[in-house]
Amino acid sequence: MKYTDSKDHAELSEQFNRDEARVDWHDKTLWFIREKRDKAAWQILEWEQLRETASQIKNNVLSNLHSYLLQFEKNAQQNGVTVHWASTPEEHNELVLSIIQKHGVANIVKSKSMLTEECHLNEYLSKQGIDVVDTDLGERIVQLAGEPPSHIVLPCIHWKKEEIGELFHQHLGTPKGNADPQFLTAAAREHLRQRFMTSKVAITGVNFGVAETGEVVVCTNEGNADLGVQLAEVHIACMGIEKIIPLRKHLGVFLRLLARSATGQPITTYSSHFNKPREGQEMHIILVDNGRSERLGSADFRNALKCIRCGACFNTCPVYRRSGGHSYHTAVAGPIGSILAPGLDMKKNADLPFASTLCGSCSNVCPVKIDIHDQLYKWRQVIVQNGNVSTTKKVGMKSMSFILSNPGVYKVSGAVGRWVIKHFPFIVNNKFNPWYKQREMPKAPEQSFGEWYSKNRKP
Amino acid sequence: MSSREKILGMVQKNQPQGNSLPEIITSNSVEQNLVERFSSILTSIGGEVVEAKDWNTIAAYITQHFQTSKRIGSTIPQLSDVAGIIDFNNDPHLLEDVDLTILQGHFGVAENGAIWITENQMGDRALPFITQQLVLVISKNEIVPTLHQAYERIGNSKYNFGTFIAGPSKTADIEQSLVLGAHGPKSLVVFLLED
Numbered sequence: 001m002k003y004t005d006s007k008d009h010a011e012l013s014e015q016f017n018r019d020e021a022r023v024d025w026h027d028k029t030l031w032f033i034r035e036k037r038d039k040a041a042w043q044i045l046e047w048e049q050l051r052e053t054a055s056q057i058k059n060n061v062l063s064n065l066h067s068y069l070l071q072f073e074k075n076a077q078q079n080g081v082t083v084h085w086a087s088t089p090e091e092h093n094e095l096v097l098s099i100i101q102k103h104g105v106a107n108i109v110k111s112k113s114m115l116t117e118e119c120h121l122n123e124y125l126s127k128q129g130i131d132v133v134d135t136d137l138g139e140r141i142v143q144l145a146g147e148p149p150s151h152i153v154l155p156c157i158h159w160k161k162e163e164i165g166e167l168f169h170q171h172l173g174t175p176k177g178n179a180d181p182q183f184l185t186a187a188a189r190e191h192l193r194q195r196f197m198t199s200k201v202a203i204t205g206v207n208f209g210v211a212e213t214g215e216v217v218v219c220t221n222e223g224n225a226d227l228g229v230q231l232a233e234v235h236i237a238c239m240g241i242e243k244i245i246p247l248r249k250h251l252g253v254f255l256r257l258l259a260r261s262a263t264g265q266p267i268t269t270y271s272s273h274f275n276k277p278r279e280g281q282e283m284h285i286i287l288v289d290n291g292r293s294e295r296l297g298s299a300d301f302r303n304a305l306k307c308i309r310c311g312a313c314f315n316t317c318p319v320y321r322r323s324g325g326h327s328y329h330t331a332v333a334g335p336i337g338s339i340l341a342p343g344l345d346m347k348k349n350a351d352l353p354f355a356s357t358l359c360g361s362c363s364n365v366c367p368v369k370i371d372i373h374d375q376l377y378k379w380r381q382v383i384v385q386n387g388n389v390s391t392t393k394k395v396g397m398k399s400m401s402f403i404l405s406n407p408g409v410y411k412v413s414g415a416v417g418r419w420v421i422k423h424f425p426f427i428v429n430n431k432f433n434p435w436y437k438q439r440e441m442p443k444a445p446e447q448s449f450g451e452w453y454s455k456n457r458k459p
Numbered sequence: 460m461s462s463r464e465k466i467l468g469m470v471q472k473n474q475p476q477g478n479s480l481p482e483i484i485t486s487n488s489v490e491q492n493l494v495e496r497f498s499s500i501l502t503s504i505g506g507e508v509v510e511a512k513d514w515n516t517i518a519a520y521i522t523q524h525f526q527t528s529k530r531i532g533s534t535i536p537q538l539s540d541v542a543g544i545i546d547f548n549n550d551p552h553l554l555e556d557v558d559l560t561i562l563q564g565h566f567g568v569a570e571n572g573a574i575w576i577t578e579n580q581m582g583d584r585a586l587p588f589i590t591q592q593l594v595l596v597i598s599k600n601e602i603v604p605t606l607h608q609a610y611e612r613i614g615n616s617k618y619n620f621g622t623f624i625a626g627p628s629k630t631a632d633i634e635q636s637l638v639l640g641a642h643g644p645k646s647l648v649v650f651l652l653e654d
Binding site for chain 1: 461467469470472473476504568573583589605607609610611613615619620623626629631635641644
């Protein structure tokens with residue numbers, strides 16, 4: 001599903017913020033998951049050491065990616081897997097389509113893959129007459145609703161159960177008014193079982209590709225990736241080139257971190273290691289670049305390639321929790337999405353690095369220690385230097401810079417500001433002032449600190 | 460130029476220098492009471508743990524707790540009295556009506572309640588996922604503290620397909636309410652078999 005809206009993060013957040021009770025609910029739900037993450041992490045005495053090790057392994061991957069990719073390709077081929085390379089999303093989508101068409105299939109199943117979201121695969125395939133069913137429950141819900149996921153791990157975290165009950169009533173024929181999660185999950189299980197039984201092609205994402213062995217590891221709680229693949233004649237695994245790890249034993253480090261960081265679980269229910277296709281089955285791996293190799297050359301921004309897509313930075317982010325995933329208008333939302341998206345299209349995503357308070361909580365929970373908030377700050381500078389900010393922001397920043405670098409002007413404008421707020425509050429307390437939204441403006445103090453100090457200074 | 464050459468060329472040109480691989484510190488948050496630890500974690504994620512003296516105890520438990528009139532899939536000869544071994548003819552679709560599956564795993568992991576199982580133990584790769592209920596058997600002595608030891612144990616062994624299974628299939632996608640039995644088994648019983 002593609003975002004066609006041209007509104008920016010601030011405008012889309014404003015829409016989300018109209019329902020205050022819902023914002024509170026969204027905020028609390030995600031914070032609850034952040035707390036579960038903390039509890040899980042604190043049970044591991046060597047947690048910080050584990051993060052550091054994971055970070056160093058990923059640094060090593062970035063500096064040896066060329067040889068690891070070749071090693072991975074060679075080993076996967078020896079395992080009987082066909083390896084494809086795609087520079088662009090278009091090329092990835094065409095490759096997937098050609099494999100599907102070779103088998104003359106019109107219905108396929110897909111388990112969760114943020115890469116295929118990034119490439120807008122579903123939209124492309126449906127235009128070609130292929131019916132793709134997302135089999136992760138959360139993804140199926142947003143797919144039925146015609147929406148993109150709002151969170152990389154919890155795709156329908158913004159949906160209430162009553163709304164899901166209504167959606168299922170319309171699409172799956174469940175009784176009207178039934179919003180029991182147990183009942184709705186059972187209904188989805190029945191509905192999707194039929195699709196599993198009849199789909200000859202299954203697409204999955206990839207959590208880790210091991211250079212040493214050529215195997216790919218896919219993690220789910222529902223078992224949907226496994227059920228899809230094991231019942232299909234063709235398995236297509238789509239992965240970004242940065243998903244490579246050097247050795248099998250490194251999975252021990254990453255699997256200890258992944259689910260604990262994501263949802264506070266000790267591990268996902270299934271961590272499946274696909275080496276060779278099952279007897280009579282075809283297996284394909286598509287390695288996708290889409291700007292990753294270019295980003296690798298940027299010392300400031302290459303660290304974002306270390307991401308293992310756990311979503312911990314989403315759950316902790318005060319802006320994400322209160323603005324919702326759709327306000328980021330990109331496949332990967334949240335803090336990590338805000339540093340990935342400008343690399344893909346700076347102009348279109350120029351607003352995202354500003355959708356942050358730079359509090360740094362994202363960097364603190366990141367299991368591979370990506371300097372997310374530093375990168376947000378650096379992107380802002382790149383974006384301004386390239387002229388990709390609004391005139392309001394540009395003029396505002398220029399005048400602030402003029403005021404703050406001239407002590408005389410600073411003094412006078414401070415005094416004028418205090419006087420205006422005191423005597424004509426409506427000049428600032430109105431909807432034209434962006435700082436007035438969802439805020440009370442402060443009461444103006446009688447005097448500035450400078451004035452107070454010169455009055456009270458002891459001789 | 461092919462995309463492969465293009466991507467590899469860019470990667471080679473752009474990858475930074477240095478950064479050697481770190482040592483993995485296999486320190487043990489959970490060194491003691493592995494059985495207890497394994498059992499309590501697995502129970503907390505929706506599984507059930509039963510300690511069994513021998514195969515007869517397991518057979519008796521299965522007869523008592525499951526409807527053995529329904530279709531059972533097993534690969535374990537010691538349980539052939541209660542669970543007939545299915546003829547696996549490489550069409551996983553024929554396994555759709557399997558109600559209960561009983562398989563042996565390699566070993567368990569104390570820190571997360573996971574069990575490592577590979578294709579040669581599954582009969583058919585689809586079986587542990589398509590079955591409505593799953594029973595796994597491991598030896599009580601075969602529990603390692605963490606995933607680090609798990610991968611040491613797996614080493615460079617060859618398997619076509621292998622998976623860690625930790626608990627029954629589950630989802631919390633609807634308002635974070637935990638529901639067991641998303642697409643895979645709705646329940647998981649693990650037998651810890653004494654030697």
